[in-house]
Amino acid sequence: MSDDLSLLKIKLNQLISKYKNVSYLETDPICFPKRYKNPLDIEIVSIISCLFAYGNVKNIKNFLDPIFNMMGASPYEFLSQQSSSFSKFLQNLKGYRFQTKEDVVVLFLTLQKILRKKTKQSPIFESYFLNSKESFEKNSSIQNFQKKIESEILITANTKELTYGLQFLIGKWNSKSPKKRISLFLRWMVRNEYPDFGLYKKIKTYQIPYPMDVHIQKLSKVLGIHNQKQVQLNDAFLLTEFFRNINAVDPLLYDFYLTRVGIIDRCKGRYEEKICNGCELKEVCLVVPRGIEPRLQG
Numbered sequence: 463m464s465d466d467l468s469l470l471k472i473k474l475n476q477l478i479s480k481y482k483n484v485s486y487l488e489t490d491p492i493c494f495p496k497r498y499k500n501p502l503d504i505e506i507v508s509i510i511s512c513l514f515a516y517g518n519v520k521n522i523k524n525f526l527d528p529i530f531n532m533m534g535a536s537p538y539e540f541l542s543q544q545s546s547s548f549s550k551f552l553q554n555l556k557g558y559r560f561q562t563k564e565d566v567v568v569l570f571l572t573l574q575k576i577l578r579k580k581t582k583q584s585p586i587f588e589s590y591f592l593n594s595k596e597s598f599e600k601n602s603s604i605q606n607f608q609k610k611i612e613s614e615i616l617i618t619a620n621t622k623e624l625t626y627g628l629q630f631l632i633g634k635w636n637s638k639s640p641k642k643r644i645s646l647f648l649r650w651m652v653r654n655e656y657p658d659f660g661l662y663k664k665i666k667t668y669q670i671p672y673p674m675d676v677h678i679q680k681l682s683k684v685l686g687i688h689n690q691k692q693v694q695l696n697d698a699f700l701l702t703e704f705f706r707n708i709n710a711v712d713p714l715l716y717d718f719y720l721t722r723v724g725i726i727d728r729c730k731g732r733y734e735e736k737i738c739n740g741c742e743l744k745e746v747c748l749v750v751p752r753g754i755e756p757r758l759q760g
């Protein structure tokens with residue numbers, strides 16, 4: 463490993479030491495599935511949380527907290543069993559940003575339909591990502607997941623076209639976007655180490671694209687990893703490849719901790735003395751001005 467990468471690895475490990483504490487889970491949507499023990503509950507709560515994981519964490523919590531409260535101790539049981547309280551639950555749902563209340567209702571009706579078709583087996587959605595040989599493919603697995611969810615929604619809504627809100631929620635399968643919310647869901651499901659759950663056994667951590675949210679995009683620029691204006695799915699796979707140089711087996715280890723630099727430390731992706739002085743990454747960050755080295759005497 464080069465000296466630069468070794469130094470980056472040291473700084474990343476310092477970042478992990480700082481933020482590897484359960485109190486920081488509350489600063490991330492992963493706090494929702496962390497409330498459950500049963501893998502079926504964890505998976506269903508994770509997919510709902512990741513689909514709505516856009517906007518700031520406070521808004522996401524304000525929207526999702528009442529929903530999970532209404533679903534009771536087991537969201538999986540709540541959705542998969544015939545219950546008189548389900549229609550009241552649908553009535554009480556609200557819209558979220560680009561999703562109308564009707565969009566949110568259709569999503570929950572779709573999830574209910576999927577769960578009622580399944581026997582009680584975990585995992586629920588892993589097969590949506592796998593090809594006929596039960597493997598994950600870089601160029602098609604996430605798209606296949608999107609297509610399958612989309613077709614389930616279209617059947618539920620009895621329509622041929624998704625509304626804008628539902629299309630935004632699932633993403634367009636044929637767009638080149640980095641598909642960051644689905645990548646985040648995969649990280650939670652596949653990685654087998656804190657803070658993730660490791661429920662999917664047929665997909666490897668190093669196969670998953672990095673969840674390229676706004677924080678990771680900023681951080682990967684100031685760390686000199688990429689400089690693209692418009693980030694695409696391929697860049698997310700390239701970022702995973704980059705971190706494999708530091709950690710071949712578990713490159714997504716750093717995702718949770720790097721995003722804390724944006725969410726908690728308020729990294730702006732540019733030098734701001736007050737923020738940058740306390741940052742674990744300041745020695746490897748390109749935007750931090752370096753002191754002028756004293757000239758060698760003689």
Ligand code: SF4
Nearest residue numbers: 729732738741744747
């Ligand atoms: S040193 Fe400043 S700009 Fe660089 S990562 Fe840290 S907070 Fe962000």
